[in-house]
Amino acid sequence: MIKALVIAPYEGLIEIMREISEEVDDFELHTELGNLYEGVEVARRSETNGFDLIISRGGTASLVKEVVSIPVIDIQVSGYDILRLLTLVKGFSGKAAIVGFPNISQGAATICNLLDLDINTITIMKDVEVEGRLKGLRAEGYEVVIGDVFTVEAAKQLGMNGVLITSGKEAVMESLDEARRVYQLFSKLHEEVSVYQSIIDVDERMIGVMNMEGKVKCANQHFNAEFSNAMIENLPEMKEIIQSVYKTRTKQQNMLTLHNQLWNVSASLNEQYVILYFEKAFSNQTQRQSEEGKQYAVDVQTTVPHVLMTGKSKQIQEVMKQVDQYSQMDEPLWIIGETGNGKDAVAQSIYLKSKRNNEPFITIHCELLKEGQLTELLNEDFFRYHTNGIVYLKRMDRLDTYSQKELYQYINTSTGKMPRWIVSSKDEIAIHERDGTIDHDLFTLLGRLIIYIPPLRERVQDIEDLIPVFISEFHSKYSKQIVGIRQEAMKELIDYEWPRNVDQLKQVIEQLVLHSHSYYLEKEEVSSFMTLLKQRMEVNDVASNQIEVSGTLKEIEKQVITKVLEEEEMNQSKAAKRLGINRSTLWRKLKS
Incomplete structure (x- = not known):
């Protein structure tokens, strides 16, 4: 049995791995989400957990290879993958370009020529070239960029629409074949180099130990559960704390933003290392x-x-x-x-x-x-x-x-x-x-x-631009093969008023993508879904406006209070003001 860690740069790859794991009996597959340096941290954290090898894709696989001692298998992008994406972007407005390394761009260029598609193809050799190339494309009026996760994220940062080339099931199965071959070659070496380092947990607090260069040398389990080493090491304020402790050789107290929360950090010097203690700054955070x-x-x-x-x-x-x-x-x-x-x-x-x-x-x-x-x-x-x-x-x-x-x-x-x-x-x-x-x-x-x-109902012409963007997003999230929407199906969506606006449109597209089994969103399935949506909205509107008057006066009063609270989105101060009572009275009537 081969124990493999799959580091998926995007969510849709996780769904494919779940399906494949039920079909193969010689792999024990463990899948985690992590793109580029997030994937590197996943690999570092998991390397000592007994994995025989790591499977990933593109730039994430390249970075992981540099930091781990076990084999890394790269999922290649197949011709099928490129063909599916080229079909999808035909529904986008604006000029499109493919930007990628040779294994992506060369195959894409061939398929574009075969299908007579007017899509510019640009080959890059290093990731540092991406930003300059994309700025050039934007200056030339390009709006859509097709590529790997790194290229797509860079495009979004420049305000362009990035479309991810996802890997299909056939490409993943080929990577498993490669993994079997590598495992046979490296299994003996793997047994010799596997090193297990245990960390002794002696404290319930989050404790980390860093050296003068600002690298995390060790930490307890509470620390590792909350932070990653890269998060701590790359924080500029943390580097300042480490330098200050070494310089003054005195204890430092600071407040830092970590993991989207505020933390009180205590730092003190112990010989050549700085010991850090982390506690949440606001214990009563809602x-x-x-x-x-x-x-x-x-x-x-x-x-x-x-x-x-x-x-x-x-x-x-x-x-x-x-x-x-x-x-x-x-x-x-x-x-x-x-x-x-x-x-x-x-x-x-x-x-x-x-x-x-x-x-x-x-x-x-x-x-x-x-x-x-x-x-x-x-x-x-x-x-x-x-x-x-x-x-x-x-x-x-x-x-x-x-x-x-x-x-x-x-x-x-x-x-x-x-x-x-x-x-x-x-x-x-x-x-x-x-x-x-x-x-x-x-x-x-x-x-x-x-x-x-x-509101969206006052700018319905935007719906036609939003739908391909949402399809592209859920295409990579769920690894579906949908490449567009039929025009008559598009009209069904344009004609709806969308009372909850863009968020509601996005939710509907997600459900349609998730349950579709064809390459296009068809009129029949869109019509069926929209009919159910309208019925549900009507039922909710009727139910929200009904108050049962057959009960006692006290029961009717409580229904009225509950109805007003719902309309005021559970804000008791506003509800009390509408009812002409104070908050204490409102609270007492709800409890009675």
Whole structure:
């Protein structure tokens, strides 16, 4: 039995490996997601776990080969893989180019010639060439770039649409054949060089030990479960701490952003090594479990994903123009739009295009803030730790009036340097002196620049551009063979009003891609799905507006309170105001 670690640079490869693992009986396959240097960390962490070899793809496989002592098998890109992608991009608007190493570009060029496709093919020999080549293509009017994960990510950072060449099942099966041959050659050597290093855990805290060069020499299990070595070693603030400890030979206390959270870090010198102790800075941080994973009221991101904004409508073109313009400013910005219409994408795009993109992007989820937590953040002077970054106050309309006034006083009376403020709220906000959902003074202070995102139903011409982008994304996520959508099926989607906007369109495309078994999304399956969607929306609307009046007065009263709470998105302060009672009375009536 060959024990193999599969490092998948993209999610769709994981699905293929799961299918193949049920078909082969001479492999014990363990699959983890990791692209490029993330994949390198997976390999480093797993090398001593008894794996005979590692299977990966492209640039990730090349990097892993440099850091591990066990064999690494590279999944090759087949002609089938390239052909599928070339068929997919025929549905994209704009000029397209293939950018890749010879094993990708040469085969792609041949297929393009055979199919008479007008797709430029560029060969690169080193990854450092990618950015320059892509900038040149962008200057020539190219909008779509086809390549590996590294090339696709680089294209997205430049605002281009990157389409990933995925590996099909046939290419993966060929890599397993190669793995069998390599295993026979290296099995004896593998037994001789396998080294197991055990770490003694003597403390419940997260402890790491670093040398003068800033390299992690050892750590306990709690440390390894929370951080990666690369995360710690590549953090500029950590390097400063290590240098300061060696220079002063005194204990250092600092607050750092790690793993999208704030940490108190204690560092002290022990002979030639620095011992680090990590503890969370805010023990009462609000947490909510969802299908997507953990979400915190305070989310500190050091890496923000690039989200492509696309569309031909005048409205979205104006939004994109404002993003470019406002990203170079430092004034506060307010983003207004309906739910699901891309307010987060606009905020993140402004951050990525700004001169502050080397600092953390801090999101305050106003609907998740517990009572008194904003006060704690202000008293701890939390925002002054990130004066060079951007603070995104998401869904300000979910924050109670008292907290809004408290935030206004803090910002308005501060004399020192502050971060740049970006705020978002829903479209139907009321801004009044007394009875509004948004405090008038706070809006005046933070709404000096405003971006309004029109709902999708007012810019339906953007749907035709969004759908191929979403198909491309889910193509790589689920490793499906879909290459486009029929025009009559496209019309079904264009004719719908999309009450939850772009997010809802993306969810529908994901479901259609996931359940489709052909190369195109067909009209029949789209019509069937949209009929079910409309029926479900109608049922939900009717159910949400019904109150049973056959019960007792107390039961009816509780139904009314519950209904108002739902309409106010569980905000008790707003619900109490609508009902004409205070929060204590509201709480008592709900409990009775």
